[in-house]
Amino acid sequence: MSTNKVIHALYNDDDVLMDAVKTVKEANHHIEEVFTPFPVHGLDKLLGLPHTRLAICAFIYGLCGLSFAIWMTNYMMIEDWPQDIGGKPNFAWVYNMPAFVPIMFELTVFFAAHLMVITFYMRSRLWPFKEAENPDPRTTDDIFLMEIPVEDNEEELTALLNTTNAVEIKVIEKH
Amino acid sequence: MYQFSSKLKIGAIALMVIGLIGIIISFASAPSTEAEAAEILAHQEAAHGAHGEAHGTKTIAHEETHEHTDKEAHYVDTTHEEHPDHHAEEGHDSSHLEHVFHQLQNRPWAAFYVALFFFTFVTVVVFAFLNIQRVAQAGWSIVLFRVMEGISGFLPYVSAIFLVFLVVTAFHGNHLFVWMAEGTVDPSSPNFDPIIANKSGWLNVPRWLICSIIYLVGWNIFRFLNRKYSLLQDNASDLVNYHKNYKIGVAFLAFFIFTESMSVWDWIMGLDPHWFSTLFGWYVFATGVVSALTVIAMVTVYLKSKGYLEIVNNSHLHDLAKFMFGFSIFWTYLWFAQFMLIWYADMPEETTYFVQRFDEYKLLFLGMIPLNFILPVLMLVNSDFKRIPQIVLGAGTIILLGHYIDVFVMIMPATVGDQWGFGWGEIGSVLFFLGLFIYAVFTSISKAPLIAKGNPFLHESEHFHY
Numbered sequence: 001m002s003t004n005k006v007i008h009a010l011y012n013d014d015d016v017l018m019d020a021v022k023t024v025k026e027a028n029h030h031i032e033e034v035f036t037p038f039p040v041h042g043l044d045k046l047l048g049l050p051h052t053r054l055a056i057c058a059f060i061y062g063l064c065g066l067s068f069a070i071w072m073t074n075y076m077m078i079e080d081w082p083q084d085i086g087g088k089p090n091f092a093w094v095y096n097m098p099a100f101v102p103i104m105f106e107l108t109v110f111f112a113a114h115l116m117v118i119t120f121y122m123r124s125r126l127w128p129f130k131e132a133e134n135p136d137p138r139t140t141d142d143i144f145l146m147e148i149p150v151e152d153n154e155e156e157l158t159a160l161l162n163t164t165n166a167v168e169i170k171v172i173e174k175h
Numbered sequence: 176m177y178q179f180s181s182k183l184k185i186g187a188i189a190l191m192v193i194g195l196i197g198i199i200i201s202f203a204s205a206p207s208t209e210a211e212a213a214e215i216l217a218h219q220e221a222a223h224g225a226h227g228e229a230h231g232t233k234t235i236a237h238e239e240t241h242e243h244t245d246k247e248a249h250y251v252d253t254t255h256e257e258h259p260d261h262h263a264e265e266g267h268d269s270s271h272l273e274h275v276f277h278q279l280q281n282r283p284w285a286a287f288y289v290a291l292f293f294f295t296f297v298t299v300v301v302f303a304f305l306n307i308q309r310v311a312q313a314g315w316s317i318v319l320f321r322v323m324e325g326i327s328g329f330l331p332y333v334s335a336i337f338l339v340f341l342v343v344t345a346f347h348g349n350h351l352f353v354w355m356a357e358g359t360v361d362p363s364s365p366n367f368d369p370i371i372a373n374k375s376g377w378l379n380v381p382r383w384l385i386c387s388i389i390y391l392v393g394w395n396i397f398r399f400l401n402r403k404y405s406l407l408q409d410n411a412s413d414l415v416n417y418h419k420n421y422k423i424g425v426a427f428l429a430f431f432i433f434t435e436s437m438s439v440w441d442w443i444m445g446l447d448p449h450w451f452s453t454l455f456g457w458y459v460f461a462t463g464v465v466s467a468l469t470v471i472a473m474v475t476v477y478l479k480s481k482g483y484l485e486i487v488n489n490s491h492l493h494d495l496a497k498f499m500f501g502f503s504i505f506w507t508y509l510w511f512a513q514f515m516l517i518w519y520a521d522m523p524e525e526t527t528y529f530v531q532r533f534d535e536y537k538l539l540f541l542g543m544i545p546l547n548f549i550l551p552v553l554m555l556v557n558s559d560f561k562r563i564p565q566i567v568l569g570a571g572t573i574i575l576l577g578h579y580i581d582v583f584v585m586i587m588p589a590t591v592g593d594q595w596g597f598g599w600g601e602i603g604s605v606l607f608f609l610g611l612f613i614y615a616v617f618t619s620i621s622k623a624p625l626i627a628k629g630n631p632f633l634h635e636s637e638h639f640h641y
Binding site for chain 1: 511514515518519520521556558640
C-alpha cells in the first residue's frame, strides 16, 4: 500500500535543487527521478547515475557510416558506372580515394548523429504520440521536481524536504 | 614557488651540449667543394645498393600510372627531368653535381632551421593561446596561466637565435631561399626567373628581413608586457593590471592573426617561391596550436607529478586533452583540404609540390596520417582516457613527433631535395632546442608563484569540474 506513494518536491531554482538533492542523498533516501526544464550540470553525478554508453554507440555508428560510404562510393563510381571526372583514373577505388574523403566524412557524421538520436529516443522510450510521463507540466517550463518513493516515512521525508526551500511538497498516490 | 631542480637543470644543459656537438659535426661534415660532394655521392651509391632496387620498383609504379593516365605521369616525368635521380644511368652531369652539392651544403642549415622554426612557432602559439584565454575571459584555465606564461618565457631565447639566423640568411650565409640567389630578378642573368621577378615586390631581401624582425620583436614586446602586468596583478588591490592585460591580449591577437600568416609565407612558403597555397597560414597554425596545447599539457603533467600545481585537477587536464584531440582533427582537415584541392585541380605549377613529397618523402608524408590523426584520435576519443596523465603524455609524444615531421616535410624538400635524412644535424638541433626549452621554461616558471592569485576568475578555475 505505502509502496505506491511518492513525494513530489518542487523547486524554482537549479542551485536550490542541487542542494536539496545533496541533503536527501546525505539522509540516505532513494531519489526515484528528477524532472528539470533543462539539463542541470552535475546533477547526474550527484544522483549517482551510471555513465551513459551512448558515446560507444556513436563510435560504432560512425564506423558503420564510414564503411557504408566506402562501399557506396566504390559501387557507384568504380563498379557500376565508372566516370572520368577531371581525368582522374577510375579503375580502382584507392586512386580516387581523395575525392571520396568528404563523402566518407559526411556519412560518418550522418550515421553517428542520426542513429545516436534514434537510439536515445528508443532508450528513453519516446516515440510519436506518446503520452507525456512528467508528473507536472510545469517541469517543462520553470519548475524542478524531485520524486521520492515513500516507505512508511512520510512525516520524516516531509520534514526533511521542508528544510530544503522547496516551493511545494505533495504526497501522491502512483498508479 | 617552483624550485628548478638541479637534476633537471643538468639534464637540460647536457641536452644542449650534446645537441650543439651534433650541430657542429653536421656543419663540419657538409661538403665545402664539389669534389667532396661527388665523393659523398659515390659513397652513398656504394652503401645503398638496396636503394637502387627500390628505385627500380618505383619506376615500374610510374609506368603503371603512365598506362592509366598520361597527364599524371607527365608531371612525374617533368620533375624527374628537373631533378634527375643520381641512380640514373646517364651518370652525373656537372649541373646535377652542383645541385646535389648545394643540397648537401644546405642540409645542416635546414636541419637547424626545422627545429628552430618548430620551437619558435610552438612557443608563440602557446602565448597566443594564453591571450585567447585572457580575451575570452575564460574561467577554467586560470590555474594554468603561469604554466603558459612560463612556456612563453622561451620566446626571447629562440627569437634571439632566430634573428641571428635571419640576418645570416639575408646576407647569403646559406642558400635555403632560392629566390635570394644572385640574378633571379635580372632579365640579363642566366639565373633569371620570371615568376620570382613578378613577385619581387614581396620577395626581396630588405622587405623580408624588416618584416621578419617586426614579427619577432612585436611578439616579444607583447610577451614582455603580458608577463609584467600578470605579475603586478598578483598583489594588486584593484583590477587595473588585469584590464591592461586584457587590452594587450586583444592587440596581440589582432597583430598575431596577420603576422602569423605573413611570417609563415616568409619563412616557409618562400622556400618554394613558385608554389603558393591560400590556406598555408592556417595550416601551419594548426600544426602550431596542436603542438602548443600538447606542450602545455606535458609541462602541466610534469609539474603536477612533482607535487606542484595542487589545485589543477583532472578536469583541467581533460580540457587540454580535448583541445589536443580537436586540433588534431583540425590539422588533418586543413592538411587534407590543401592536398585535395591541388590534387583535384591537377595544375602542374601546384602539383609539383606534392609530387616531390610523394616521390622523395613518401614515408614521412603519409606517415603523418597515423601519427597526427589516427593515433591521437583513437587514444584521446575516450572521455576517461583524457584524464589519465600517462595516456595524455603518450598521445602528446606522438603528436609532437608527427608535427615535427610536418615541419620537416615543409622545409626539407625545397632545401635538400632527396638528400634528407636524420643524422647529427637533425637530431642534434632537436636536442639542443629541447635542452634550451627545458632550461628557459623552468627558469621562467621558477621565478613567479605558480598560481596567478590576482586573477578575478581564479576561484572559478579552482572549482572547475567537468
